[in-house]
Amino acid sequence: MDLNKKIRVFVVDDSMVFRNFLIKSIGQSPRFEVIGHAINAFDAERQIPQLKPDVVTLDIEMPGMTGPDFLRKFLPKYPVPVILVSSLNLRVFDALEVGAVDFVRKPDVKDEITSKQFVSTLLPKLLIASNSRVRMPRGTVSSAPATTMEARQLQTPTPRTMEHFAGENKIVAIGASTGGTEAILDVVRNFPANMPGVVITQHMPAGFTAMYAERLNKILKMEVREAKNGDKVRQGLMLIAPGGYQMRLVKRGTEYFVSCTIEEKVNGHAPSVDVLFNSVAQNARDQAIGVILTGMGSDGAAGLLRMRKNGAFTIGQDKETCVVYGMPMEAYKIGAVCQQAPLLTIPSIIYRQLGLLTK
Structure with missing residues (x-):
C-alpha cells in the first residue's frame, strides 16, 4: 500500500445535506480524496466507470433504484469496493449479500458527538475496503470455467x-x-x-x-x-x-x-x-x-x-x-x-x- 497516495472516494447519497456532510468529513482526512458524487444509483452507474474510484460509499434507500438493486446490476461489470452508509435498515444485509464490503450506521448530522463517532468509524472502513477483495453477488454467471478448487x-x-x-x-x-x-x-x-x-x-x-x-x-x-x-x-x-x-x-x-x-x-x-x-x-x-x-x-x-x-x-x-x-x-x-x-x-x-x- 502506497501511504503517500490518496484513496479516491466516490459518494452516492440522495440527501444533499448528508451528501455534503460526507464529502466534507472524508475530504478533511489527508488519506482520502472525494473525486465525485452522485444523487442516485443511475447517476453513479454513469460516473463510476469514468472516474475509477478506489472505494464507494452508498446509501441504501434511494429513489428509482435501491442500493442492493444497484449492486446486483453494477458489481459484476465493475467490481469496486463499496461501504454502505445506512440507517437501521434490514436491507443492509441484502446489499452485503450482493457484494458490499461493510456498512456504517448513519448519524444525526445535527448531533456533534454521534457525527464524530461516525466519521471515526467510517474512515478506517474506507481504508480497509480500498484494499479488500470484492465478492461477486451469489448467482453471478462467470464466463471463465471453474477451477478444480472452485x-x-x-x-x-x-x-x-x-x-x-x-x-x-x-x-x-x-x-x-x-x-x-x-x-x-x-x-x-x-x-x-x-x-x-x-x-x-x-x-x-x-x-x-x-x-x-x-x-x-x-x-x-x-x-x-x-x-x-x-x-x-x-x-x-x-x-x-x-x-x-x-x-x-x-x-x-x-x-x-x-x-x-x-x-x-x-x-x-x-x-x-x-x-x-x-x-x-x-x-x-x-x-x-x-x-x-x-x-x-x-x-x-x-x-x-x-x-x-x-x-x-x-x-x-x-x-x-x-x-x-x-x-x-x-x-x-x-x-x-x-x-x-x-x-x-x-x-x-x-x-x-x-x-x-x-x-
Whole structure:
C-alpha cells in the first residue's frame, strides 16, 4: 500500500445535506480524496466507470433504484469496493449479500458527538475496503470455467441428521469481521437442526445484530437469535453476540450458558472475538471447535491459539476466499490454526470433526 497516495472516494447519497456532510468529513482526512458524487444509483452507474474510484460509499434507500438493486446490476461489470452508509435498515444485509464490503450506521448530522463517532468509524472502513477483495453477488454467471478448487468447493456435502451423535456436547464458536456476515452464512447454511450449540461473534453495532440473527433464523434449519445474558447454549440453537456487549461462554455443572455484559471494547470491538474465544478455551476446552473468518486486524487470533492449546480443533479461512485476510492471517501466523481452508470447505471440516459425515 502506497501511504503517500490518496484513496479516491466516490459518494452516492440522495440527501444533499448528508451528501455534503460526507464529502466534507472524508475530504478533511489527508488519506482520502472525494473525486465525485452522485444523487442516485443511475447517476453513479454513469460516473463510476469514468472516474475509477478506489472505494464507494452508498446509501441504501434511494429513489428509482435501491442500493442492493444497484449492486446486483453494477458489481459484476465493475467490481469496486463499496461501504454502505445506512440507517437501521434490514436491507443492509441484502446489499452485503450482493457484494458490499461493510456498512456504517448513519448519524444525526445535527448531533456533534454521534457525527464524530461516525466519521471515526467510517474512515478506517474506507481504508480497509480500498484494499479488500470484492465478492461477486451469489448467482453471478462467470464466463471463465471453474477451477478444480472452485468445483470442489461447490460440492459441499450435506451432513446427516441424527437424533443423537457423538458430538452433541460440543460447542462451535465462530468469529468474523469485515465480510463476515455472508461468510458466516456460507459456513452455517446447511447446519442440521440437531447441530451442537453455536456461538458467534461478528463485529457489528447494536441493533444490526438482532436483525442479522432474525435474517439467519429465516434461512437456517437451526434456531438463531441474538443472545441475551443467561441464555443456555443447547443443541439446535445458534446465538449471535449482541452489538455493544461482550459475550462469553460460561459453564455451570455440565451445561453451557452465555454471559452478555456491557464492558469496554477489547481490540477496539464490542463484541470482541477474543473475549468469546478465550471463554470457550477456558470452559469448553477439547469439546470446542473454533472458526476464524474474514476480517481486518487481529481480534480472535490470541483467543483461537488459547483454544487450540486447550485441545480444541481450530479452523482458519484461507486468503483466497477472504474479503479481508487479516484476522485469519494473524491466527495462522501465530500457530492458532489446526487447518486452513477455503470458505466453502469449512462446513465439511466441521461435520467430520462432529462425526456428521457418513464418508
